[in-house]
Amino acid sequence: MTTFQPGTRIALNDHNGTVRWVGQVQGTKGSWLGVEWDDPARGKHDGVKDGVRYFHCSVPGAGSFIRETPAIVRGRSFLAAFVEKYIDDPSQHQGAIEKVTLGSSNGVIEVEAVNLNKIRSKLLNFASLREVSLDSERVSSAGEPNELRDKFPRLRGLDLTRSLIGDWQTVIAIAGQLPALQSLSLNYNRFQPLTEPLHTTAFTNLSELRLNGSLVSWDQASHIPKQASTFALLSPALPALREVQLGYNRLSELSTEHRIEARKLETLNVDGNQLHSWANLMEALRSVPMVSRLVATMNVIANIPPPPPQSQDAARRSVHYLSLSENKLASWSDVDALAKWLPELKSLSLTQNPIMELDEHKQHATQFLITRIPTLETLNGSAIPPHARQDAELYYMTVVSKQQYATREDRLRDHPRWTELCQKYGEPGQSKEAETSTKLSERLVSVRILVLSEAPSQVGIPVPTREISLRVLKTMNFRTFRAKVMKSLKITPSKTVRLWYFVEGEQGTGSLEMEGDRDLEWWDIEEGSKIGVLIE
Template sequence: MDKSSLPQYFVGSRYFHARTRRPVTLRYIGPLPPSLSPLDPSSQVWLGIEYDDPSFGKHSGVYQNIQVFCTREEGSGAFLKFAGRPLEEGKNLVQSIEERYGPIVPNDAGQSPHIADNVHANGKGLILGSSKGSIIVETPNNWANAQKRLGNLEKLRIMGFEDEGITALGGDENLKDIMITRLRGVEWLNLSRNLLKGWGEVAEIAECFEGLQTLTLSHSRFEALSNNLPDDTRQRLGALNKITQLHLSDCSTSMNEVVLLIPFIPNLRVLHLEANRTISNLSLDEEEYQVLDRWKTLKELRLGGCQINQWDEVADILKHLSGLESLDLSFTPLSHVPPSSAINYENIRSFSLLGSCLLRWEYIDHISQNFPRLTSLRFSLSSGAISSITADGAQNSFSLITSSPDLQRALVISKFPNLITFNSTTITPSERRDAELFYINYVKSHTSEHPSERGNWGRYVELCKVHGRDDTSTEKKPEAGLKGKMISLNVYKYPTDPSPSTLALLPSSSIKLLKHKVSRLIRASATTTLHLWTVINEEGRMEKVIDIAQEREGHDWTVGWWFENGDSVLVEES
């Protein structure tokens, strides 16, 4: 085999798989199995690659029990026979810019505008180079003006080059100076799904965007920085110091690698690390924690979709990020939150836990204890958690988090005293009051046989005091027979009604039955719509709280959910 005719590839560089166009990193070039002796010119050469998507891999760099190369993710490696051109190179950023916007160096007057390397303009239209002049695309009359507007790089604020196979900046120093001048207005640059191999290439590009604030590099693969970088590399990485928002979702990175990057992003406020399957361990050494201690600017950390399952590791990170205000742990396998330690994270105001694996209400109480000043919460159960709750619900439903949206919202609101929004919906003062009163009755009714357990429910005792309810009351021993199981309700036609009527029902009675009995009691017409309000006494006045006659989804609401023996119900007709 004539080795001189083969393309030149470099270990550590990134390419496209020639057949599938899947992005890969080249990890090995040589024979299989590896040999220490000089390569026989007649032997077959193999390329060891790592796919960005592990599902396309065949192994983890192992051949006949020999570790030929290492992969970031298990099962993401493969071997390709080095024949023909198995890997394809990408292009540089300068090429991408000029293909989309025209030349970076403006054309002299009278010259035809440049469209792309294989597309040219003439008097009739656009000639597609690949057609050898046989295909001419007609252009509109205002084509030149459109090209001029599109090529006005100075007015751009956002530039996106996702999935274009960019490997480097490209161009010379003179062109770089022109780019710095013309692109100073760009604030957001998207370089996701490209072939940049390291932070040096990223920094070289960032140098050309002096106004850059947001940099998106998601779905990329970068070489990890080292502790001992050359001075010129450190100086180049200084171009990242103006970035305030960085997207590194699905970059197969780790928290240790992030810590090495921190000195070069001192002004970062928002860091996206979602879907990094390699982030399963948040534990750092003492020196790395000291780096976090000095990182005061970070306000928002998003770790959704990472493989985090230990709350203690989350707590350790939070101890050292004193400026952090927003945390996202959505779609993580976190299934347990212990009680709060002596340290509370009062700086955390926003928390997201969508697709959660938490099953028990006590864990939500512990989150409330850890984040006492939380004002925004996003929470939902994963499909697996819902299945587990459904399977176990008949045995222990009270302690398990409900999948009913209405019931879940009411209980969550009650557990977080400073919450302003839940699942992006604002909590009004009246909704909070309704939820807290409902919560008191909910806990009371489900702990009737064990009143001492009520204090274990987050904020139960506190809310009883706030709303003037007796948190120590126990149920009286019921009379024998059906009558002893019934509760009595005082039915008022209006707030100042001096002589309420009385109804007796079983706690298990439906709200529909209650409406029917109230309708007969007050002799309402068949066309009348009834509103049945729970009430509280405020300084001797009866105030409406919740209209229980409204349709509610997700639960079998009964009289016993809303009322205890001796409670009052206010009737409104419309």
């Protein structure tokens, strides 16, 4: 008779899974296990065979039937996994010369390990440990009652990614014996669903929780109705939580049926999901008013509507950092709306969105983004000093002043900051137009870009294979400058590009390799400067 029950976590041939069904399949003899695999590619169906449904899968196509065999692994206790990974049996190595493989060598390089037994003996003093990783070590239980309680009193960080833990009670049994625990990673696990809010003191000091790839939703799991836990039901047990990661959980929305109790939450990471509604994302933040850092990269958000005009609390003033890279934003109206939703936004990442890549935008995307969001201090990882903001705003005004509009209201509709900018710099076409244009032109220089076939030597310039001229702002930082050079030369992002600044000296022309993130003024770039480019 089988000893497996639905909900049991197993491993077979390096694949983890959850038993969803046990019984006989029509047209066959003997008992089968219906398994949902963590990796859907391992599956063959979603619990239906020959028109008969035997079980449901959280992810379509992740299921298959297997026979019960001795090769199926059910996991082991926390302490057993720790001892095997970190300590092993020192008596096995007495008098032997041990070798270890360097991880960075892909198994090629082995070196003799000196005094490895002494290192093991130090690890026997569990009390000194601060961080432990049991990623992929097939932990499935807390072991004997209280066997961890006095062994890891200082443990602050624990990684149980890709384990065989199948329910939250097991997590509680482990964490409840680790009084100093502050950071817990449970990525790529599968837990039995919670049916009511979780109340426990096991996570009292927990400040970081990572649940990436674990099919844990924000609140109501409408996309996987019977198989998922929800952060809303977990949150009552997380009074000190400041960061949660819910990436790669196949979320299409953040439902808001239940109240989120994690009132101290500051960082929310939902990258790699299928979120499509910006308004839904903002609504979810209402219950976590302290969130200052929002990461929503690699989703499918295609537009940002303006906040509801009647809403008094639509703006999320606490959000200072936002990453929306690799979404589908393509309109400047989205950026204008973003500035209204997040009126105190300081840092924004928007790379690999159509608004940054389309031909009609990419020439001035950076300047337009800086100008349209006046609170920004960092854009796509680069700081925005005051002089760079001024240059961007002057450039923006120059471009916009050349666009034809029937009325001033039409211009304000497309450029909400136009009046404010005119008050700051003077309106183009009036008395300050020449002054504005002069300020901008003074900072523009033409540089010579020389494409090289080899790296330059200490003296002299290699014969270039191609030369172009670029007009750039002196306040442009090196990262932006390099991106502009690559675009102008049509160099794909996958290529490695090195740049040199050629300097004339008493003994000839020398070269300095450009790197870091300083602006061009720091490099003393001026009209006619020569920049060498090597594509590797």
